[in-house]
Amino acid sequence: MPSSLSGHALQASRAALAAAMNDISDSADDNSEPGEIQEIDMQAQAEGIRTVFNDPTNFNVKHPLYSSWTLWFDSPATKGRNLPQTPVSAFPQTPIPPTPGAAAAQGWMEDIKRVISFDSVEEFWGLYNNIVPPSQLPQKANYYLFKEGIIPAWEDEANKNGGKWSIQLPKDKNRGHVDKMWLYTMLAAIGETFDPSPPSEGGSAPQSLITGVIVSVRPQFYRLSIWTRLAPSQGEADGLKDRIENVGRHFKMSVLGFGEAQRLAGPLATEVEFLSHKDSEKKGKAAKKIII
The missing domain is CATH 3.30.760.10 (RNA Cap, Translation Initiation Factor Eif4e)
Known part of the structure; x- marks a missing residue:
């Protein structure tokens, strides 16, 4: 759904989402075998990110002020x-x-x-x-x-x-x-x-x-x-x-x-x-x- 945040808050929200994506990517890398090329489905991972705007009770990413x-x-x-x-x-x-x-x-x-x-x-x-x-x-x-x-x-x-x-x-x-x-x-x-x-x-x-x-x-x-x-x-x-x-x-x-x-x-x-x-x-x- 479209965000209703103002410019500054929207930038902070995007930074939080980017940090969450990096954490997911880092976790996937930690589970890979040495020398193995690990493919990550970023679209699937992104779909797992829930904010208060699309799940008011079970969100897992916060929007910092x-x-x-x-x-x-x-x-x-x-x-x-x-x-x-x-x-x-x-x-x-x-x-x-x-x-x-x-x-x-x-x-x-x-x-x-x-x-x-x-x-x-x-x-x-x-x-x-x-x-x-x-x-x-x-x-x-x-x-x-x-x-x-x-x-x-x-x-x-x-x-x-x-x-x-x-x-x-x-x-x-x-x-x-x-x-x-x-x-x-x-x-x-x-x-x-x-x-x-x-x-x-x-x-x-x-x-x-x-x-x-x-x-x-x-x-x-x-x-x-x-x-x-x-x-x-x-x-x-x-x-x-x-x-x-x-x-x-x-x-x-x-x-x-x-x-x-x-x-x-x-x-x-x-x-x-x-x-x-x-x-x-x-x-x-x-x-x-x-x-x-």
Whole structure:
């Protein structure tokens, strides 16, 4: 069946398949007698390779992601306790790793539970299919999907100079859409499509701006956010502002499905807006927003 993966993920998938084929070929060579010419039916071997796209339960080849990711979760039910009878209780809980900034964010992070890390398409779907969707989460609950080694806090070294794109949507009008919006936001993040410049082995490609994505459930609205490791300054002339704006456009149009000129603000709703973490601490007109 045709693959629906984006360019980067498709390249990673092909690399995984090539590695599997090499392993099969090497195994066949190991069984041959000295001096014997071993013929390998590569077509037959290829037919034995099963991915999650053609066999969701018995696949034998994984599609690797460019980055490892970690899902975090919190809600009023998790504060000050473990996770009995919560949407992620099926997964073993692990302590917060000693990442840069973790000590400074300890108060904020004490009630956020680290659920599980993954680095392949198959592991992502295994996780996604076993947690409660945002539309069914309790009030004041949050899912945080961040790159491995980065905690969902401003104090983290990867986040402290950055900001976030966010949109707020009325709960009553979007209960039927928020699950798909969150899924597409996660897929765009792990597929590196928000800022398609993942690190290369030679270090020539710029580092991706994206550190994580968040969905928040509140009594009257949902909020979706994309965190970036950098935020443009006033008069920025090095292309960072363009990259940041491209993330917002991709979020609004390709992920959420809104038109470029479509206005969204209204009761309980906002436009797709970017604000640096430093400006988020400011009140009034001092904070400078970018609006798409």
